[in-house]
Amino acid sequence: MSEDPEPARNISGGAAGGGSAAEFDPETAGTRAERVVDRLGELYWQKTYGGRDAFECLVRTVLSQNTSDKASQPAHDALMERYAPENGVDDGDDGDGGLAAALAAADQEELAETIRPAGLYNQKSETLIALSERVLEEYGSAAAFDEFVREEAPETVRAALLDMNGVGPKTADCVLLFAGGRGGVFPVDTHVHRIARRLGVAPADADHEGVRAALEGDVPDEKCGFGHTAMIQFGREYCKARKPACLDDPEACPMADLCDQIGVVPETGEVVDPAEAVE
Numbered sequence: 388m389s390e391d392p393e394p395a396r397n398i399s400g401g402a403a404g405g406g407s408a409a410e411f412d413p414e415t416a417g418t419r420a421e422r423v424v425d426r427l428g429e430l431y432w433q434k435t436y437g438g439r440d441a442f443e444c445l446v447r448t449v450l451s452q453n454t455s456d457k458a459s460q461p462a463h464d465a466l467m468e469r470y471a472p473e474n475g476v477d478d479g480d481d482g483d484g485g486l487a488a489a490l491a492a493a494d495q496e497e498l499a500e501t502i503r504p505a506g507l508y509n510q511k512s513e514t515l516i517a518l519s520e521r522v523l524e525e526y527g528s529a530a531a532f533d534e535f536v537r538e539e540a541p542e543t544v545r546a547a548l549l550d551m552n553g554v555g556p557k558t559a560d561c562v563l564l565f566a567g568g569r570g571g572v573f574p575v576d577t578h579v580h581r582i583a584r585r586l587g588v589a590p591a592d593a594d595h596e597g598v599r600a601a602l603e604g605d606v607p608d609e610k611c612g613f614g615h616t617a618m619i620q621f622g623r624e625y626c627k628a629r630k631p632a633c634l635d636d637p638e639a640c641p642m643a644d645l646c647d648q649i650g651v652v653p654e655t656g657e658v659v660d661p662a663e664a665v666e
Contacts, residue, residue, distance in 0.1 A: 411428030436564050441529070441562055445518060490519035498516065517552055557574050560575075560599070573603045579618050585646065592662040
């Protein structure tokens with residue numbers, strides 16, 4: 388089993404942030420991708436989304452880039468301890484010393500050392516300082532940025548985030564989901580990219596954006612957020628990159644009857660990227 392299990396409580400926000408619990412009934416699924424998400428709903432608890440501070444969510448997601456939660460969480464905790472104000476992370480319009488202001492004024496070497504556990508700490512520290520400066524310059528405060536993320540049209544928010552250096556599609560979508568509580572957003576990380584293509588619910592040769600388009604097109608809006616987090620958990624526990632559970636026992640995988648096993652050959656133990664399997 389995974390060393391990074393599903394947390395015992397919902398840390399993704401809740402109804403107050405615009406999220407809502409989804410109903411999971413495999414009998415009513417309209418597509419195979421929805422049936423996959425519904426099966427994941429039987430395996431894992433059903434979350435609601437939204438409610439996180441948008442700027443802190445942006446910081447947390449940057450720290451998580453190209454590393455595991457096990458590595459990025461200590462970096463996040465250390466950053467918050469050093470740079471977040473005692474009364475929270477919300478920056479007022481009067482420059483009251485909130486998280487964004489603290490990071491914008493941070494010494495880059497000191498910040499890099501603080502977030503060292505996350506890896507790529509020099510690059511990430513530079514990115515966080517630049518993002519903080521831009522948020523304060525363009526929105527005036529982290530509170531105003533948070534309002535922008537929650538209230539503006541998702542496509543407008545996504546475009547604005549993607550225009551920021553160091554923010555890619557997955558980071559932008561995580562901010563939309565976890566801070567904005569937006570439905571219809573299915574962030575694609577390495578796990579989701581691998582599993583959706585291996586299952587056969589996205590084209591085998593699709594890039595991350597292709598997988599996102601396939602999933603958001605076939606999974607109902609209210610199930611996309613849960614599909615993202617549950618598919619990651621499934622990847623950690625069962626459908627690992629080099630050794631999926633089905634290699635040891637075809638019955639070991641709870642998704643076996645819904646999986647095309649693209650790139651996985653249990654008979655020989657061969658595992659390749661799904662794109663290579665269909666070339």
